[in-house]
Amino acid sequence: MDQPKRTEIFSGEEIEDAIAAGLSAMGLTRDQVTVEVLDEGSRGILGIGSKPARVRLLPIPRPDPTPPPVASVATIEPVAELQPEPPAGEETPDVTAVAREMMAELLKRLGFDAEVEVSQAERAPDEDTAPIILDVYGAGVDELIGRKGDTLAALQEITRLMMGKRLGQRTNLIVDVEGYKQRRERNLRSLARRMAEQAAQTGRRAYLEPMSPYERRIIHLELREHPDVETISVGDGPRRRVTIVPKT
Amino acid sequence: MSEMKDLVEYIAKSLADEPALVNVSEIEGENSVILELRVGPEDMGRIIGRGGRTANAMRTLVRVLAAKQGKRVTLEIV
Numbered sequence: 529m530d531q532p533k534r535t536e537i538f539s540g541e542e543i544e545d546a547i548a549a550g551l552s553a554m555g556l557t558r559d560q561v562t563v564e565v566l567d568e569g570s571r572g573i574l575g576i577g578s579k580p581a582r583v584r585l586l587p588i589p590r591p592d593p594t595p596p597p598v599a600s601v602a603t604i605e606p607v608a609e610l611q612p613e614p615p616a617g618e619e620t621p622d623v624t625a626v627a628r629e630m631m632a633e634l635l636k637r638l639g640f641d642a643e644v645e646v647s648q649a650e651r652a653p654d655e656d657t658a659p660i661i662l663d664v665y666g667a668g669v670d671e672l673i674g675r676k677g678d679t680l681a682a683l684q685e686i687t688r689l690m691m692g693k694r695l696g697q698r699t700n701l702i703v704d705v706e707g708y709k710q711r712r713e714r715n716l717r718s719l720a721r722r723m724a725e726q727a728a729q730t731g732r733r734a735y736l737e738p739m740s741p742y743e744r745r746i747i748h749l750e751l752r753e754h755p756d757v758e759t760i761s762v763g764d765g766p767r768r769r770v771t772i773v774p775k776t
Numbered sequence: 777m778s779e780m781k782d783l784v785e786y787i788a789k790s791l792a793d794e795p796a797l798v799n800v801s802e803i804e805g806e807n808s809v810i811l812e813l814r815v816g817p818e819d820m821g822r823i824i825g826r827g828g829r830t831a832n833a834m835r836t837l838v839r840v841l842a843a844k845q846g847k848r849v850t851l852e853i854v
Binding site: 565630671682689 | 779782783787791815821825828829830832833834835836839840843844847
């Protein structure tokens, strides 16, 4: 937290609200930061389609109150080029650092002495950005998986929300425990292929176990280009399951 | 401060627009703990989440700590 160069993104109904929120969160005054307007926001019509304004605050490292050369960059486009940090990846190093720090803190409070390994996942064909993977390692961390991965799902949900709140935008991140999801994904893919062969050979539908949306998606993606079968999800809520239908 | 109370408070404060209004009280029985989470009126929806999603995720996480202590925990948002 003591690097003065860290930038943070805040949102508010209007630009001034976003700046005020950021200043109070960072404990700084208006002349101690450089403001970049990422998104001016819009009110929408009757509140429909309204978007919050988003600003990035960069603390000015020097203690003297001289304004910085670029005092503010205002633009209507919420573009990535505004980032002063290297634009190498799709996520700035900041996001990774914040994610790691937040995850470590949460794990400590959950009573685990664990390491967090951060990596970038492959971008799925229908996603705009590649998700960040936070993989947790350490003694006893399998307690964080839970029955059918439900504790892990809760951990991911809370981490996403906390990140979203902190950065003022949705973050595409995946929380894993000792590669559990990766192993599970491999197993699901091979299950999908086996069941698809079975359905194709017998000409009868194959029903899989009820699964989470994330897991059903893995099955659908795996069989998307299969020549002999189609996949659909049937059922409601926790009973929803993938059905493999032979093409006729 | 108990770890369970501390955890709930940490999460709720991280998610709230008004962290100053977040308050958790703890009622401890022999084998069970009841946590009462209070947040500002503006933050109620955010803390509960769509269909209670966020509240349930917090319950699941606080249960990890409860299990370590061999206790049952109930988290109520009041």
